[in-house]
Amino acid sequence: MTVTARLFGLLAILASGVTLTAQGRAPMPSPGDPIPSVSGFSEDGSEFPLEHLKGHFTVIAFGCLT
Amino acid sequence: MRNVPSLETVYRDYSSKGVRFYYVYKALAHPEMNGFVQPFSIEERLAHIKEAKRRLGTEIPWIADSMGNDIKHAFGDRNNSEFLFDPEGKLISARDWSDPEALRWDLEERVGKVDVITRVQDLDLPSGFSQRRAAASSVVPRLETPAGLVATKVTPGKEATHPHYAKLRAELDRSLLSGGKGQLKLGFHLDPIYGVHWNNLVDPIQWEIRTPDGVLVSPGQGVGPKVAAESDVDPREFLVEVDRCESNGPLELIVRYYGCNDEEGWCMPVTQSYTIDFVVDRDAGRPQGARGARGGFGRRGGSGNRAGFGSGGTRGPRALGGPSGGRRRN
Known part of the structure; x- marks a missing residue:
């Protein structure tokens, strides 16, 4: 394989990663990262900032009905 | 939906040790399944949570994602991911597919082992759910969806x-x-x-x-x-x-x-x-069985039968970080 072909291969891999990001899939947080400064809603409808979870070991699992 | 009961056992064992657990209710991964479609308001998303609790029989409290899907985006847009944070709010481990067994190992290491491990059969979870339909279904043929939409x-x-x-x-x-x-x-x-x-x-x-x-x-x-x-x-x-x-x-x-x-x-x-x-719409999800569409993040690895909540029970640990991610119990 020529250097040029390898370079094109590398560029293709990089391009695919860019495409994936462009499709909207954000990277997952990494160990050591702080809990994101975003909010949801508790079951009673009140705002629920995730930063309120500090102070305890906390497990967060994602899901939905379908 | 096989991971939910296992996660509930970890909750039963560790909530009394001060560990907090939350499900985040996110945008549907597979809209149209069982007739469910993406909610238009936070009230409708909260109604979905009520239905999920009824179907799953869960005790872990829920957080509804915002209608801008801020939590989903901040955590990487996965459908069934799982995260463990320490009391300072630093991420300890992240898994792109929930793995309650590996989570239990993480908690054993940091919080300690429990005397008696709760088993799924110890829980009083519903064995199935009734599908409420207001009228007949499958009487109007579905449109053949062109590929690539x-x-x-x-x-x-x-x-x-x-x-x-x-x-x-x-x-x-x-x-x-x-x-x-x-x-x-x-x-x-x-x-x-x-x-x-x-x-x-x-x-x-x-x-x-x-x-x-x-x-x-x-x-x-x-x-x-x-x-x-x-x-x-x-x-x-x-x-x-x-x-x-x-x-x-x-x-x-x-x-x-x-x-x-x-x-x-x-x-x-x-x-x-x-x-x-x-x-x-990056959060619109993808109907199961759709051909060639890439509008959401519902499908992984070609499997077309996973429900939206931790149904990938045969997957191995996929921790992306944390010292105990991916370990096997001896």
Whole structure:
């Protein structure tokens, strides 16, 4: 394989990663990262900032009905 | 949905040790499954949580993601991911697919082992769930969806005096994203949380599209099928050809239909509007069985049968970080 072909291969891999990001899939947080400064809603409808979870070991699992 | 019971066992064992657990209810990974469609409001998302609790029998509290899907985006857009934070709010471990067994190892290491491990069979979880349907289903044939359509951003009009009993889901050819020609699929789905059905004894659903200058849509209006059954809950789907002619403007859609709720004893005409933007909706999910579409993040590895909540029970640990991620118990 020529250097040029390898370079094109590398560029293709990089391009695919860019495409994936462009499709909207954000990277997952990494160990050591702080809990994101975003909010949801508790079951009673009140705002629920995730930063309120500090102070305890906390497990967060994602899901939905379908 | 096999991971949920296992996660509930970890919750039963570690919540008493001060560990907090939350499910985050996110946008649907597979809209249209069991009739469910993406909610339009936080109230509707909270109604989904009630239904999820009824079906799953969970005790872990829920957090509803915002309608901007901020939590989903901040955590990487995975469908069934799982995260453990320490008391300082630093991430200890992240898994792109929930793995309650590996989570238990993480907690054993940091919080300590429990004397007696709760088993799934110790829990009083429902063994199945009843599907509530307001009327007959599978009486109207589904539209054969062309390959390669992507979900596009749909915004319900604010003029609505009633909930959107029927919700529009729109998908289009990628060629339309850059101003070209292509197909647009319109799907009107009755939202099961309202218990409403179509009234087939009156005029069927009607819609029309109002276009910006220069944009061509054919047909520009449509009428649903005549259905022999007096009522049903099947989607009403249509395919139209669009030529954007380089226009950047969105489409405006008006829909009229009759909805009935037998439990509440009403039947009435509803008129609602939508704006359809030529923008991919990254949070729209992907119906199972859809061909070639890439509008959401529902499918992993070609498996078409995973429900939205941790149903990948045969997957191995996939921790992306943390010292105990991916370990096997000896």
